[in-house]
Amino acid sequence: MDASLLFRKKAALTEDGLDWLKGSDEYPYTAKRNPTGTAAVGAILIRALLAALDGSVRQGTADAHGVTAQVASKSTPGAAAWCWRDATQWCMPHGEPNKVTYHLGVLFIIEALVEPARAGDFWDAYTNLQSAYQKHGKTPVVKEPLVRAADELYYWGRYLEAPPDASADRFPGIDIADSARAISPGGISLDVTPLTDPDALQKLLTKASRTKSMKPRSAVSPKPTHMDGFVGWQVEALTSALHDGLNVLLAGPTGTGKTYAVQKAVLAGMASLVTIEGKEGLTDLDFLGAILPQPDGARRWVDGPLLRALRQAQYEPVVLFLDEINRVRREYLNLLLGLMNAKSA
Secondary structure, three states: OOHHHHHOOOOEEHHHOEEEEEOOOEEOOOOOOOOOOOEEOOHHHHHHHHHHHOOOEEEEEEEOOEEEEEEEOOOOOOOEEEEEEOOOOEEEOOOEOOEOOOHHHHHHHHHHHHOOOOOHHHHHHHHHHHHHHHHHOOOHHHHHHHHHHHHHHHHHHHHOOOOOOHHHOOHHHOOEEEHHHOOOOOOEEOOOHHHOOHHHHHHHHHHHHHHHHOOOOOOOOOOOOOOOOOOOOHHHHHHHHHHOOOOOOOOOOOOOOHHHHHHHHHHHHHOEEEEEEOOOOOOHHHHOEEEEEOOOOOEEEEEOHHHHHHHHOOOOOEEEEEEOHHHOOHHHHHHHHHHHOOOOO
């Protein structure tokens, strides 16, 4: 991907409510790793930050192969689109090798949510932006933190946490594709609340800081398994059961590591993970899928996690994780029971 795609727009960002900011304008509000002394305004990255701040990033997932995000449509109320990065491509609505949308920046942000300790410079800038934005909205007061956060997002997206040189540059290898012509992967559900909630963001960053600074303990009882970060025998037992194709029920008090055990077992590389979140108000889209209006005015079927898992399982192993199954409605459970029955090939 050519980095200039992020900076093509040179007009004022009026349609985004920022008539005081123009694409490609330069400011001294730079990322910490920016050696040039100036930061150029990239409309793609600015729009990604606004989507995060406004709560338009509805869902995010991650697995060993990449990340996904569901983003509310800017042009069609009630509609949403999926974008994702897998092992080979970055897929987004209307994406092409010479065309990117703000969904690319959203995926950079989702990557930062997955590994907040690595993206510390970006989160420092985002924290300041979030505070200013909640106080002042889309006024010129937020120009400095907005431009700085966009510059940090650029360096994070292009180099992750490495120094900005050719050996760490990810952009030449970013292959852009249209998400309408690909199948969205699944993954472990991420908490996107920190993007709009300062308290949740602070908790995330505090936890990341503590995890990063933790030193290995010389003696732990019970003995840790080979799965890094999880203490106990449960991950190995879960891995073995899933490898044998068994349906597994995890039960226990809140905070004992049930979800983390699933994450460690699946991210070890044996399969992809697709998650259905049991919750009040679970909709067809959250479960099987639904027909939704699209930005082009058409109405098309959008896969939910269950159908994504079924499609994906045609070509690779998939683990379907029902988080809080006791909160899933009866009609959905009846459908699941049929699918969970053993069937001949």
